[in-house]
Amino acid sequence: MADKRYGMLVDMQRCIGCHTCAIACKQGNNLPNDVWWNRVLTFGGPAMDTPHGSFPNLEMKYLTLNCQHCEDPPCVAACPAQATYKREDGIVMQDYEICLGCRMCIMACPYTQVRSYNEKNPEYYLDFQVGDAWVEKQQKGTVTKCTFCHNRLDKGLQPNCVEVCPVRARYFGDLEDKNSEVSILLATRKYTRLLENKGTGPSVFYLI
């Protein structure tokens, strides 16, 4: 068994759909225009902030979605060049230096739009890097996705989305460590994982 297995928890009772996580992720990882690693979906429909239900029984319900860093990731098996790989700590990575841009990982992933494809040279609204200096440069013709901010983890920091959440709806830590905050929450709270029936074993848990 690996020493560490990183996981993320999202408290759906606390999430207010403010999109701060999505923005912090985009900014911190210096993501090009139109590339999002982290999305905030609403249950009512595809448009932003669509209420769920029918009048007068409406409710706002949010679901944040990023790469689920599965235990058995279909994207890793599908990648013909081994550019998508899994680290020992459970983080599923994309090597931009190897990626062919065949988009097999996008096809194989059961979750919608957790990956983006840099079809053209990355373009930015600003002409200088706004995010962390240590993030990998985005490349044309490669697929890109959430890395659980692995560079920040290596420096002992939390992922961007976890650190900035104003209502503390996100938790991050080692699932193998029984004393970690994430393990304690999983032991004490009800949770669900997305598309459990696919058998991929996501490392992102939603507290309900």
Added chain:
Amino acid sequence: MLRKEWSLIVYSLMLQAAVGIVFFLLVFRLIFAGESGAGQMTSQTMNPLTSRTMGLTGLLILAGMAVSVFHLGNPFRAYRSVTNLSKSWLSREIFFTSAFFVLWAAGFLMEKYGNLSFLLIWLTLGAGVLVILSMARIYYSTGKTGWHSATTFLDFFGTPVIFGTLVSAVMLYGQRRTDGVENLLIIFSILSLFIVIARFSMQLKLVEKCLSSQEEYSMDQLVGASLPARDIIPLYRKMMIRGFFCTFAGCSLILLMMMIRIFDSGHLLIVFPAVLVVAGEISSRSSFYLIGSDES
């Protein structure tokens, strides 16, 4: 959406056509080799079929491989695509495509020097079948509603039969043929029609399945990539119907031309079924890529 997939549509159709041609080459050899001695391809019936179809097969494989590169974001890294043979169906597909090409090249040279063997055609066909199997598995294993069904296999293994029939009919057009060859083409034309009808009925069921799954709204549906976007379905329906009618009409025309034996007259007549079948298969394959897309 299909703007990104055009190279895959062309590649898959070209490779499947090439496999279909090799299959027909083998069938014709197996059945008619006796005319001029086992293992030899020198009879008047066989010559045009062998030499021309071997050339066409290579052309299709090479062109297909060249076109497939356009699908890659980084074509110069394409050499890395066979490094995950143990897990990736795409790696296997590329490996078997290369093997298919190498075996074809060996066959082409042997045919040129007059000793093309049965074994080599069998091996080439085997590699071709593995190419199609890998191709189908790539899409089937994604778990997408539009692809995770027997329709994918029927589509990918049916197209070689349809194209094989068409190419054989075109190659033998205007040639002196025996009744046996003609009867064989009639049988394969009927088989092609069956494939087209079966594929269409399965596609109709697929549409129903996609629509009924979309009626229930759930958390899994919100995040799942398995269902096609709702606005894709009318376009899919249109393309598959167009594909069905064109291929069906094309195969029917070939059958008709065989049955009423008008193959020896009017050389341009064969163009009509050929255009219809190619257009029908392009439309049908485009609809295949469309139904697997979750982008609206």
